[in-house]
Amino acid sequence: MSSQAAQQFLLLAKSVRGSAAVDLVTRVLEHPDIFGFDEFLRLEPLVKCLKQDHLQLLSTLELFAYGTLSDYESERTRFISLSPLARRKLQLLTLASLAVHARILPYTLLLKQLQVETVRELEDLIIDGIYAQVIRGKLDQLNNRLNVEYAIARDVNSVAFNRMEDVLDKWCKNCSALLNVLKYEAMKANEQKKKALDEQDKYDKEMLSMVKIIDLQGHNTGRRENNENNNNLSTLQSLSNMLTGNSDSKQGGTKKSARQTTKRIFRP
Known part of the structure; x- marks a missing residue:
């Protein structure tokens, strides 16, 4: 996560209201360098604004902070429809959650949890995660698995x-x-x-x-x-x-x- 990018959005989030708040949160969800969202959820004016008129967007922000792609697919009505960029971000966050709990991740598990169709798509997603510094590891194509060396810590809900x-x-x-x-x-x-x-x-x-x-x-x-x-x-x-x-x-x-x-x- 780029602290500089997050800080810029946090400064704006302290004063935005209405449609401007919706636009800001949507941009945060899609931003390629922001992978932590708890600070936004601790901004009372922003949360109050979203609770009043944009409850789905607030739930989506909480999803990106604490949830996974499986949570999104199982309760779609609670959340906004994700753009391709936002969905890709949620896949990377899900990958980080999996990597925190296991150092060896079989491709079969990743294909299911990240909801991708082919191994090629999966490996491209993993490479994106490595470049984004969400995880660090090595692709073991011989044994069809990811050997995890590091993963970012997700936000922790109550x-x-x-x-x-x-x-x-x-x-x-x-x-x-x-x-x-x-x-x-x-x-x-x-x-x-x-x-x-x-x-x-x-x-x-x-x-x-x-x-x-x-x-x-x-x-x-x-x-x-x-x-x-x-x-x-x-x-x-x-x-x-x-x-x-x-x-x-x-x-x-x-x-x-x-x-x-x-x-x-x-x-x-």
Whole structure:
């Protein structure tokens, strides 16, 4: 859409009345560079003028803003008769609507929706749409389809806007519900993590306590063994002194005493 062309008509539309308003809207519908019409429908003086005396023309303007060729053919009595230029424009707008919703458009679908008879006519129409920058894509003549790369956005009417609002509202509610689920799962995961850390800490403390007990028991056992060894060494030293330090007259009694002492030391 040429914003310059649209702006010129918008300036004129603010002040025209009667037959001048009809002529202006008709020219807008046929203009090769104007593909957006919502701004004209928001001009209250123009809409009021058309509602009073030219309701069919107002419906046709709304058709070009939001509708398709199928809408026109199904309710022709609601609209004015289209000139060849206006009908061609509506075909291009219909093509844009189809291209917005699908990236691959079979020729069979396009032939029906655009109401053309031959593939040659269809491809000429598509090429016109590409030159008018309504769409951008490539003709796949081998597979009889149009591969869409880009399409202009059509105007959005109040019904479609409300539908879009409902869809977005449902999407927001779904996102909120999903967020609550994720928060709950995160809370459970954190609780399980804390529980695992507490159990690990308890296990580590118990293991450390056991190590200390074992170490203390080993230390006490070593002390008792050292004391017993020292006592045995002392006794053996005394025994040695007894064996070597007595006279011959007491030799027999001393040996007997030494044997008794030795038995006492090594008795299990």
